[in-house]
Amino acid sequence: MHTFNKFLLSSLSILVLVACNKTSTENKRLADTPTKATAIATIKKPTRNKDAVRILNSVPKFELTNQRNESIDNSDLYGRVWVANFIFTQCQGICPLQTAKMLELQNSLKRSNRWDDMRLVSFSVDPETDTPQALSEYINSKSLETSQWQFLTGTRDELWDLSKNGFKLPVTEDAQNTKMPILHSAQFVLVDWEGRIRGYYDSLNEKGYSNLKRDLASVVNERMAYPSTVINSSWVKQRQEQQIASAKNSEIFNDFTFKDTISESGITFKHKIVDDAGIAYKAVHYDHGNAVAIADVDSDGLLDIYFSTQVGSNELWRNLGNGQFENITKKSGLFVDDRIGVGASFADIDNDGDQDLYTTSVRIGNQLFENDGKGHFKNITNKSNTGVKAHSSGSVFFDYDRDGLLDLFVSNVGVYTEENTQKVSLYTQQGQKTTDYNFHIGFNDAFAGHLKAERTETSVLFKNMGNNTFQDVSKKVNLVDTSWTGEANVIDGNNDGWPDLYIHNMQGNDEYYENQQGQSFVRKSRDVFPKTPWGAMGSKTFDFDNDGDMDIFITDMHSDMSKDVFGADEKRKSDISYTESFLQSDGNSLFGNAFYRNESNGQFTEISDQINAETYWPWGLGTGDVNADGFEDVFITAGMNYPFRYAPNSLLLNNQGLNFVDSEYILGVEPRKNGLSAAPSFDLDCSGENKSHLLCKDETGRRVIWGALGSRSSVIFDLDQDGDQDIVTLEFNHAPMVLISDLSDKKNINYIKINLEGTQSNKSGIGATVKVFAGNDIYTKIQDGKSGYLAQSFYPLYFGLGDNKKINKIEVNWPSGNTQTYSKNIEINQTLNLTESK
Amino acid sequence: MPLSRKCSLFLLLIGICFCLSCTPKTKQTRLESIIIEVTGHNFNWHYRYPGADGILGTKDDESSIQDLYLPDNANIRLQLKSLDYVYTFALPDIGLKEIAVPDLDFELQFKTGSEQTLKVLGDQFCGYAHETLIGKAFVKNQDHGFYSWSN
Numbered sequence: 002m003h004t005f006n007k008f009l010l011s012s013l014s015i016l017v018l019v020a021c022n023k024t025s026t027e028n029k030r031l032a033d034t035p036t037k038a039t040a041i042a043t044i045k046k047p048t049r050n051k052d053a054v055r056i057l058n059s060v061p062k063f064e065l066t067n068q069r070n071e072s073i074d075n076s077d078l079y080g081r082v083w084v085a086n087f088i089f090t091q092c093q094g095i096c097p098l099q100t101a102k103m104l105e106l107q108n109s110l111k112r113s114n115r116w117d118d119m120r121l122v123s124f125s126v127d128p129e130t131d132t133p134q135a136l137s138e139y140i141n142s143k144s145l146e147t148s149q150w151q152f153l154t155g156t157r158d159e160l161w162d163l164s165k166n167g168f169k170l171p172v173t174e175d176a177q178n179t180k181m182p183i184l185h186s187a188q189f190v191l192v193d194w195e196g197r198i199r200g201y202y203d204s205l206n207e208k209g210y211s212n213l214k215r216d217l218a219s220v221v222n223e224r225m226a227y228p229s230t231v232i233n234s235s236w237v238k239q240r241q242e243q244q245i246a247s248a249k250n251s252e253i254f255n256d257f258t259f260k261d262t263i264s265e266s267g268i269t270f271k272h273k274i275v276d277d278a279g280i281a282y283k284a285v286h287y288d289h290g291n292a293v294a295i296a297d298v299d300s301d302g303l304l305d306i307y308f309s310t311q312v313g314s315n316e317l318w319r320n321l322g323n324g325q326f327e328n329i330t331k332k333s334g335l336f337v338d339d340r341i342g343v344g345a346s347f348a349d350i351d352n353d354g355d356q357d358l359y360t361t362s363v364r365i366g367n368q369l370f371e372n373d374g375k376g377h378f379k380n381i382t383n384k385s386n387t388g389v390k391a392h393s394s395g396s397v398f399f400d401y402d403r404d405g406l407l408d409l410f411v412s413n414v415g416v417y418t419e420e421n422t423q424k425v426s427l428y429t430q431q432g433q434k435t436t437d438y439n440f441h442i443g444f445n446d447a448f449a450g451h452l453k454a455e456r457t458e459t460s461v462l463f464k465n466m467g468n469n470t471f472q473d474v475s476k477k478v479n480l481v482d483t484s485w486t487g488e489a490n491v492i493d494g495n496n497d498g499w500p501d502l503y504i505h506n507m508q509g510n511d512e513y514y515e516n517q518q519g520q521s522f523v524r525k526s527r528d529v530f531p532k533t534p535w536g537a538m539g540s541k542t543f544d545f546d547n548d549g550d551m552d553i554f555i556t557d558m559h560s561d562m563s564k565d566v567f568g569a570d571e572k573r574k575s576d577i578s579y580t581e582s583f584l585q586s587d588g589n590s591l592f593g594n595a596f597y598r599n600e601s602n603g604q605f606t607e608i609s610d611q612i613n614a615e616t617y618w619p620w621g622l623g624t625g626d627v628n629a630d631g632f633e634d635v636f637i638t639a640g641m642n643y644p645f646r647y648a649p650n651s652l653l654l655n656n657q658g659l660n661f662v663d664s665e666y667i668l669g670v671e672p673r674k675n676g677l678s679a680a681p682s683f684d685l686d687c688s689g690e691n692k693s694h695l696l697c698k699d700e701t702g703r704r705v706i707w708g709a710l711g712s713r714s715s716v717i718f719d720l721d722q723d724g725d726q727d728i729v730t731l732e733f734n735h736a737p738m739v740l741i742s743d744l745s746d747k748k749n750i751n752y753i754k755i756n757l758e759g760t761q762s763n764k765s766g767i768g769a770t771v772k773v774f775a776g777n778d779i780y781t782k783i784q785d786g787k788s789g790y791l792a793q794s795f796y797p798l799y800f801g802l803g804d805n806k807k808i809n810k811i812e813v814n815w816p817s818g819n820t821q822t823y824s825k826n827i828e829i830n831q832t833l834n835l836t837e838s839k
Numbered sequence: 840m841p842l843s844r845k846c847s848l849f850l851l852l853i854g855i856c857f858c859l860s861c862t863p864k865t866k867q868t869r870l871e872s873i874i875i876e877v878t879g880h881n882f883n884w885h886y887r888y889p890g891a892d893g894i895l896g897t898k899d900d901e902s903s904i905q906d907l908y909l910p911d912n913a914n915i916r917l918q919l920k921s922l923d924y925v926y927t928f929a930l931p932d933i934g935l936k937e938i939a940v941p942d943l944d945f946e947l948q949f950k951t952g953s954e955q956t957l958k959v960l961g962d963q964f965c966g967y968a969h970e971t972l973i974g975k976a977f978v979k980n981q982d983h984g985f986y987s988w989s990n
Contacts, residue, residue, distance in 0.1 A: 578962075
């Protein structure tokens, strides 16, 4: 208490100083303002420094049960300011008084227009007695209104630990004391939006109670949202109702849900951004974000997850089974925090049976890491000659010359930053600013970079020369592409067995290069794809209609930036508002997603609008048969984060190869857990260094700006090994989502997972086509490792088999040209390893 | 003499002097064409006009911010520039739109009709709404000289 008083005293003196400094300017303003009376009132009011409410430690993780027998954890209170206390219902000592005080607080707070942002929480310290039912009876006996007041119970160990070690409040037994057999603290605890304790208050003392109310009001005010509507995106809920209603008569199997289990996964990775994508937002390519990629890095049969970030080190999380992960970034040798990360691609570059890793970055240099098969990586960037220093984005490994070694194509965007660097404004959980990281300042006019020849960067094709060395053969094979590209995709468009390259241009028309038997490439962009998305981001090649050939789905984000539309317009092509002088489209652009149906004769037909493939503000897409019906479904990450509004991700269920059905709300992917559509974007010191920030107008003190949540990359795989497809996302400036499917609990599904092992071909079988024959159906997939946005992964091919319980045969077309058929005793619902015969 | 009458008299004198001194200017020729520089900077439109000598970049250039002035019945060339971001400049009432990018030159050409007021819409490629980029274009009757708006 002594320290706290001292703290108050010192903050008071700071306040006096601040007030003195401000007076002269405030008076000047008064002289010419017509609202003198109001302004004088503002000055006379004691301006208490908002920073005075200290940030203490965070409330540790808990998972308890409330009076309605619902499971409640920290995340249910995230995004609220709450007041906690500890009670037990049999208590005859201070508890009734405390509950009465909490009720008084509730009645007082209810009058606030921010009441919706607040919660009350009473933790029981006598859970043996305080079952959910006992709590409910207690509430009824006192006629408490508890729609925003949780009474939580669980095990004694958990609750006592939470009190003692979490909230640092003593609790002990006193068997002699019949009125108070459990002694516990009478303090009320104030917890903020992000689960951090901000103060302790003696609730039964009037001063304590009034201090609590004062600090609570201050902490509530700390949160600002931009745009202001982003916190309560009630339309998300409306869309959910509409979609669920429209799905009632659907013939597609959709009776299952995804649940975000990030808090149970052990994964604590949080993506961090540079200032140009947050506090100093400008339209520069930093807002494209990063990748999530998977591979079994330590050969234990479980797929591990690699997240990339702009600020700090990318992280590798080892899969422990049962949905649990551990951070092995440092142990694995992959800790690198001196550059702004972008993409990540796993591939076995030396055919030794393990997955190596290529990471891209902005300006400082890309890196190649060789895996020893046990999850230890060695930096071989210099030796391999792959350390491109550019504004690199996605990278894709494929064997363009079919020599059995995986080559590498690196997409370089174009120069979107200047030479000068700046410190990243980053705040710790305790609100302390750290300045450990630098970034190259983005050009203010980066979005017009494609109009400036001097900002061109050429993408690079590296040929794998063996012995972990690569050679830039871009010029040699006539693949010199200067598109503003973030990604490329591999497809054998003319069915000649040689992989061709589709290069996404995110500020112009896409390019397509046909592979001339591994010797050279010929540009056939407009011949094969007359019109392409103007702002292409991600793509995936897959057999949409199970006709045996590969179709291409391409997402277009930049066209959607041209105009913010809402509702039904989100599902239409953009009514582009950019001028042709900016677009340089030559009339050959589509302003939205493209879906190219393969006509099996080297021709493609664009059918996105016929099959409901248009989505809003999309980044990349991932595919997987999430309902195991034998048709590949699509998950599309979306949304622009601060300073834009929230835009939901899309989950498109494939309706028998006829069209896509919007299903993100039906399947629980949207709304996000606890209905969150926003999260803290950055901190502002409106009385100090950020005074001139746009959002500090009329504000003082510390402000935390909440902006829209938004995903960037994703990967669809069977994370918990229960036979169905789960989804992991890379969230921009936030923790990932781990969306676990309960499909296999809801339905007996039929599937097979296939691992390929090449011998003449590259060991991973990248480039192989696999056909599974089951009943009258033929399911075709290519092993290209393409996953989500900016990423390449290595994981088994997953085939949902619909009602087919028997597989007749499996045919593999290896990149070497070998075709092999497997037909003996193929069990379903297993992982099958197929090796190329020598 | 009450103070207010003194002031009125004074103002009247000023007014006469002003009118006398500016009479010759009202006889200036009508502008058949004009080149105006439109520069986006810090989310504002800065307009620069050639002034009496009809040449941009000289001492007598006139300027305005946010609102644009155009001579009536004249050929207009707007030279679009930017000192920072990528902007879109639009006159939606007459269906015109062009971008402004630092170090690059873009131009809008059109002919004005009789006196009217048009909307100017500006946009910058980011999530903020910048009201300062929205203004008006006043097509001015030239009977009293085009630059009468700047007095």
